[in-house]
Amino acid sequence: MDNHIFSGCFPIEKGDFVRAGEASSAIKRTLRQLGVSSSIMRRVAVAAYEAEMNLIIHSLGGQMEFQVSQDGVLLVSRDVGPGIPDISMAMKEGYSTASEEIRMMGFGAGMGLPNMQRNCDRFDIQSRMGEGTVIFMEFKLQ
Amino acid sequence: MDEYTHSVRLERDNCKGCTNCIKNCPTEAIRVRDGKAWINSQRCIDCGECIRKCPYFAKVAVTDSLEDLKRFRYRIAVPAPTLYGQYKNIRSLPALLGALRAVGFDDVFDVARAADVITRTSRDYLLRHEMPKPIISSACPAVVRLIQVRFPELLDHVLPVIPPNEAAARIAKDEFSRINGVPKEEIGVFFITPCAAKMTAKMNPIGFEKSAIDGCISMIDLYGEINRNLGEAGSEGFSPDKMASKYGIGWSVTGGEAIAMGKESYLAVDGIANVIQVLEEIENGKFTDLEFFEGLSCIGGCVGGPLIFENKYVAKDRIRRITESMEEPKESPEDVKRWARRHDLYFTRELEPKSVLQLDDDIAEAIRKMEEMEEIYERLPDLDCGSCGAPTCHALAEDIVQGEASEMDCIFILRDRLRQVAQDLVNIADNNSR
Numbered sequence: 001m002d003n004h005i006f007s008g009c010f011p012i013e014k015g016d017f018v019r020a021g022e023a024s025s026a027i028k029r030t031l032r033q034l035g036v037s038s039s040i041m042r043r044v045a046v047a048a049y050e051a052e053m054n055l056i057i058h059s060l061g062g063q064m065e066f067q068v069s070q071d072g073v074l075l076v077s078r079d080v081g082p083g084i085p086d087i088s089m090a091m092k093e094g095y096s097t098a099s100e101e102i103r104m105m106g107f108g109a110g111m112g113l114p115n116m117q118r119n120c121d122r123f124d125i126q127s128r129m130g131e132g133t134v135i136f137m138e139f140k141l142q
Numbered sequence: 143m144d145e146y147t148h149s150v151r152l153e154r155d156n157c158k159g160c161t162n163c164i165k166n167c168p169t170e171a172i173r174v175r176d177g178k179a180w181i182n183s184q185r186c187i188d189c190g191e192c193i194r195k196c197p198y199f200a201k202v203a204v205t206d207s208l209e210d211l212k213r214f215r216y217r218i219a220v221p222a223p224t225l226y227g228q229y230k231n232i233r234s235l236p237a238l239l240g241a242l243r244a245v246g247f248d249d250v251f252d253v254a255r256a257a258d259v260i261t262r263t264s265r266d267y268l269l270r271h272e273m274p275k276p277i278i279s280s281a282c283p284a285v286v287r288l289i290q291v292r293f294p295e296l297l298d299h300v301l302p303v304i305p306p307n308e309a310a311a312r313i314a315k316d317e318f319s320r321i322n323g324v325p326k327e328e329i330g331v332f333f334i335t336p337c338a339a340k341m342t343a344k345m346n347p348i349g350f351e352k353s354a355i356d357g358c359i360s361m362i363d364l365y366g367e368i369n370r371n372l373g374e375a376g377s378e379g380f381s382p383d384k385m386a387s388k389y390g391i392g393w394s395v396t397g398g399e400a401i402a403m404g405k406e407s408y409l410a411v412d413g414i415a416n417v418i419q420v421l422e423e424i425e426n427g428k429f430t431d432l433e434f435f436e437g438l439s440c441i442g443g444c445v446g447g448p449l450i451f452e453n454k455y456v457a458k459d460r461i462r463r464i465t466e467s468m469e470e471p472k473e474s475p476e477d478v479k480r481w482a483r484r485h486d487l488y489f490t491r492e493l494e495p496k497s498v499l500q501l502d503d504d505i506a507e508a509i510r511k512m513e514e515m516e517e518i519y520e521r522l523p524d525l526d527c528g529s530c531g532a533p534t535c536h537a538l539a540e541d542i543v544q545g546e547a548s549e550m551d552c553i554f555i556l557r558d559r560l561r562q563v564a565q566d567l568v569n570i571a572d573n574n575s576r
Contacts (some may be wrong), residue, residue, distance in 0.1 A: 004509040025422060032292075033540075034508045035500040042295035049426035070505050115427070138347070139507075 007067040008035065012055040012079075017105075020056055023064045024048035027075075034068050040139045043119040044073055047137050050112045051077040057102055062132070072141040075120070076134065083129035091117065091125075143300035149358075150205045152179050156200035161528030163192035165200060168414045169498075173541070174531035177550055184498040187287035188339040189414045189439040190448040203338030203448050206357035208364075211246055214330025214356065215386045219247040219319055220310045221334040223254040223386070223394035224444045225361060225368075226464055227457030232372060235385050235464070239379035241368045242334065245492060249318060250377075253333075256310035256384030257393040258478050261402045263487045274299050276409070276424060276432035279306050279399055283343040284439035285417055286493070293421050294495030297424075302349060302489035307333050307340060311354035313481050321454035322532050330356040334364060337445030339439065349489030367453040384477070395458050400436045408434040413441040501540070507521040515539040523554040 008030060010023035027048050029098065031041060053064050055077060062079025084090050090097075091113050098108025113135075117123040120137035127133040155461040159177040164170075171185035172192060179200065182203075193201040200421040219242050232238045239250045255327045268277065278299040280286055289296050311331040319326045333355045335341060341358040392398030397410035409432060411420045425430060440446035442454035445461065452460075501515075502508040515536075530551040532538040540545035549555050 004506050005511075006509045006512050021422070021426065028422075029423075030160060030512070032499050033501050034512060035497065035503065035505055038295045038495060045295065045425045046427040049428070068505075068509065 005067055005069045005071060010064045012052060012062055012064060014059060014061045016056055024052045026050060027058040027066050036073060036091060040073055044139055048075055049114045049118040050116050051084055054112050057107055075137040076135045079132045081132050083131055084127040084133055085129060087127060146346045148183055148186050148188055149270045149338040151202055151204050153200045153202050154178055156198045158198055160198060162195045162457060164528055164533045166191050168418060169466050170533050170537050178294045179553035188342045189284040190338050191414060193448045195212045205341050205360040210357040213327040214313050216324060217247045218314045218331045219250045219334055220307060220314055220331055222336055222444060224390045224450060225334060225338040226391055227460040228452045236377035236380035236382060240375040241371035244371040245364060245367050251310050251314035252309045252386050253306050254390035256313060257306040258387050259481050260303060260306045260309050262474055264301055265276045267303060275302050276429055276435040279436045280383035281399055282438050283348055284339040285437040286348050290496040291498055293425055295425060297493045299491055304487050306308045307352060312485055315354055332357045332359050333543055334359050334361055336361045336444050336450045338448055349491055349493060360449040362449050387471040388468040392465050394444045395461050396438055399419060400434050403434055405434040407432055410436040412438040412443055414439045511543045515543050518542055522552055529553045
């Protein structure tokens with residue numbers, strides 16, 4: 001059986017607040033055209049936006065990838081650094097390493113990663129200091 | 143999928159087949175075919191943007207006319223509160239209602255009063271039901287349709303209460319029938335509207351089966367006649383203590399409904415592009431603390447509708463002055479309480495998503511089409527010029543995949559092909575010496 005997969009990739013620049021939200025909007029648009037169900041759309045919307053904002057705020061740059069198949073949706077956030085020193089701390093609600101400047105913009109509540117995990121069916125995060133972080137989020141079609 | 147008639151229509155003779163409307167439609171519902179605009183009725187949400195953008199007056203809102211009054215023995219006018227902002231010097235609010243009645247109605251029931259009832263009903267509903275935040279107003283039919291098409295995940299945020307004009311029609315018909323002892327079938331209720339979307343909603347109700355409104359008459363159509371009647375028409379029967387509150391009248395401008403609802407945190411957004419932007423952010427989870435979202439397709443609110451006479455800023459200012467001069471209501475009038483108790487003012491049908499943006503019902507087929515679209519898109523010039531009749535190159539690629547257009551519709555591809563043909567002819571001529 002032919003398992004068709006549609007995938008896409010969006011480069012994200014560090015600190016690019018002007019384009020913030022563009023990648024997740026484009027991903028949503030594509031998912032809607034593919035007819036992904038409402039319940040998945042809703043969760044992908046939140047997770048993709050959080051991932052994109054994390055890339056912009058915390059990373060040295062990276063990309064948002066997505067894959068759609070009959071089984072569901074896979075979102076991947078991949079960056080080139082700086083890496084997360086303590087993943088378990090990062091996953092705690094309320095913990096944030098955002099700078100004062102970022103907090104003044106209204107971000108840095110420390111809910112990003114926990115929010116992403118809460119909204120997907122399978123969550124996996126790998127990080128190495130000096131190299132970067134990869135986050136996988138799977139959304140299964142029931 | 144249900145096919146239904148829209149109020150927004152094309153006046154073919156005036157249409158030049160330019161690119162203005164296709165480029166500004168928020169759901170990319172319009173194409174130019176054979177030199178004339180064509181509206182995809184599945185995607186059209188009746189927001190009226192094309193009416194505003196067309197320089198040739200080729201886009202119109204079709205409404206009912208005074209002729210339709212003849213179908214009924216008894217006629218009631220139900221004016222949107224926008225009417226209050228249309229006239230320069232009215233002696234009093236009852237005088238305006240009297241001038242409207244003199245057009246040919248047996249009675250007038252102010253939608254602003256029904257807005258007071260709906261406010262009460264909505265607040266009551268929210269006390270008894272938990273709803274996901276932010277709660278989204280259901281007053282603007284274009285915005286509700288937009289959500290069905292583009293943000294179906296937010297449908298469970300929409301307040302399932304009928305809009306004030308529908309409530310006004312139901313209450314008015316019921317009252318007139320009881321007080322005068324006449325059957326409801328003989329009563330025609332006519333909504334005096336600033337809005338095309340409300341006309342479409344009369345024919346295709348959102349959230350319930352059949353509307354109690356029998357006809358929608360455009361506010362601009364009645365402007366002149368009401369104006370002429372303002373001097374002489376009597377206002378008997380419209381006593382000041384039976385008028386709507388300042389909060390009900392405020393529904394005609396952006397923020398009016400939110401203020402009436404008394405929510406601490408709310409966002410009132412007008413203009414369909416702005417509404418889309420904010421709904422995107424709500425969908426992304428950016429506004430989890432927001433209690434109430436009022437989205438209006440028209441800038442200024444209903445005073446900025448396509449069927450009004452007065453400049454929306456002038457009208458808005460008049461409404462402001464009228465409402466500021468009114469007293470703070472001490473408590474809900476008896477009428478309002480009675481009507482809220484007597485009538486069922488909630489949705490009786492669930493709001494369904496309108497999955498018109500989907501490439502295909504089968505996801506594997508949709509993926510295949512998406513791949514084909516990307517492949518075609520690579521060959522298109524990425525100029526979004528609109529000459530092919532589609533608003534963007536992406537839209538043309540989609541139309542091609544769905545079998546509704548061809549690559550040769552793109553004038554740049556056509557030009558390149560012609561160049562190639564011309565080159566081939568030159569080559570043939572050069573190599574044929576005989």
